[in-house]
Amino acid sequence: MTDLTLTTRRERPFDPPETYARLRERGDVHRMRYADGHEGWLVTGYAAARAVLADQRFSNRPELAHPPLAARADLAEEIRSQEFEVPPGFFLRTDAPEHTRYRKLLTGQFTVRRMKQLEARIEEITEARLDEMEASGGPVDLVDAFALPIPSLVICELLGVPYEERAAFQEDTKILVSLDARASDALAAIGRVFTYLYGLVSRKREHPGEDLLSGLIEGGELTDDELTGVAFLLLVAGHETTANMLGLGTYALLADPAQLTALRDDPSLIGNAVEELMRHLTIIHVGPVRTALEDVEIDGHLIRKGESVTLHLPVINRDPSRFPGGDRLDVTRPATGHLGFGHGIHQCLGQQLARAEMRIGFAALLRRFPGLRLAVPADEVPLRADMAIYGVHRLPVTW
Structure with missing residues (x-):
């Protein structure tokens, strides 16, 4: 049996665990032991990762997968014991043709017109x-004052959720991405969010x-259960990820004066900087996970039907064969092609x-506060090693 397992412990705040970076030097695909004892595979190389994500012989259905982290093994087992099923509409965890x-239907709602309207609202939000931050005089917690409210307000705008009702789900979404949450608490949080969203529908x-939900209702093709599942997916995915990129990305820039200066001196770099921050920081600790529906060969390794494959995106997005010098943050680097948003049908x-949100947010923050700096020593910033989505719990800043 292999001794390779998974951990979220990082030696440095912006880098993936050294174990997996060294592992990548030995190849793209490695035998691995999951928390439940099952042996599967870990992918650390870029080419192999794209191959897995693009191959529909690998399933994204959760009932086929094995829990990648020991901290979540209890949750996976309790969900199975209660015969919990992925709700209709939560299409992230489905395969074609259901996913298709x-x-x-969702692609039809993400129209150019709606995106342009939302960009104008993102600028206003x-x-x-930033007005409120400036009025406070600092120091402030950038997560609470800036990084979390912006995507929360935007996703509320997109779904038609009254922003004053955000407290009904915000604490519960934190539970859902916590690696230390008890299974009973996670299941209770799922129930509360679904109850709220079903009422909203x-x-x-x-x-x-x-809003988007009203547009889907008007289309007449989805049931209330399906609409609730869609809303749940968009709500969780739509603010936890971007909020943590805004927080961790700002921390990374403040910790690297040369890159911060380069971006301030040339604001036209902001679009490229967003891609580079996505690549360099890759806030998904471990995953995604796929399960082979039949025997598949990847990078010379035969992956048997039923075996799970976990992609380590933080390491994959630094593969020197695709991103030379990828361990360095460089806002001038052409960072397109990273897998921070996935690849294939689940992109x-x-x-x-x-x-x-990131382009507008980072640019406005640096423009409004040219003296922005950490208000505590860098090693005192609390990091989210205990969460499925990496980032900072708090980011005290002043200017």
């Missing part, structure tokens, strides 16, 4: 948050608006919205 149907049927549907 949902994705097509960002400036309003009912309200939208009675009083439709200009992030809201990636353009996320890019807009």
Whole structure:
């Protein structure tokens, strides 16, 4: 049996664990032991990762996968014991053709017109948050004052959720991405969020608006259960990820004066900087996970039907064969092609919205606060090693 398992412990705040970086030097694909004792595979190389993500002989259905982290093994087992099923509409964890149907309906809602409207609102929301920061006089926690409110407000705008009701789900989404949460707490959080969203869907049927949920209801192809599942996916995916990129990305820039200066001196680099920060920081600790539906050969390794394959994206996005010198942050690097938004049929549907939030957010923050700096020593910034989505719990800054 192999001794290779998974950990989220990082020796340095912006780098993946050294164990996996050294492992990548020996090849793209490695035998690995999952938390439940099952042997599967770990991918650390870029070419192999793209091959797995693009191959529909690998399934994304959760009932086929094995828990990649020991901290979540209890949750996976309790979910199985309660015969918990992925709700209709939560299409991230489905395969074609079911996934294709949902994705097509959602793509029709992410129109150019809606994205342009949302970009204008992102600018308004960002400036309003920066006004409040400036009025406070600092120091402030950038996560609470800036990084979390912006994507939260935007996803509320997209779904038609009254922002004053965000407290109904925000604490629960934290539980869902915690690696230390008890299984019973995670299941209870899922129930509360679904109850809230099901009620929201009912309200939208009675009083439709200009939001995405109302548009899906008008299309008439989804049941209330399916609409609730779609809303749940977009809600969780739509603010935890971007919020942590804004927080961790700002921390990374403040910790690297040369890159911060380069971006301040040339604001036209902001689009490229967003891609580089996505690549360099890759906030998904471990994953995604796929399971072979039949025997498949990847990089000379035969992956048997039923075996799970875990991709280590933080290491993959630094593969020197694709990104020479990838362990360095370089806002001038052409970083397109990273896998931070995935690849293949499950590539992030809201990636353009996320890019807009980061592009507008980072640019406005650096413009409004040219003296922005950490308000505590760098080694005192609390990191989210205990969460499935990496980032900072708090980022005290002043200017």
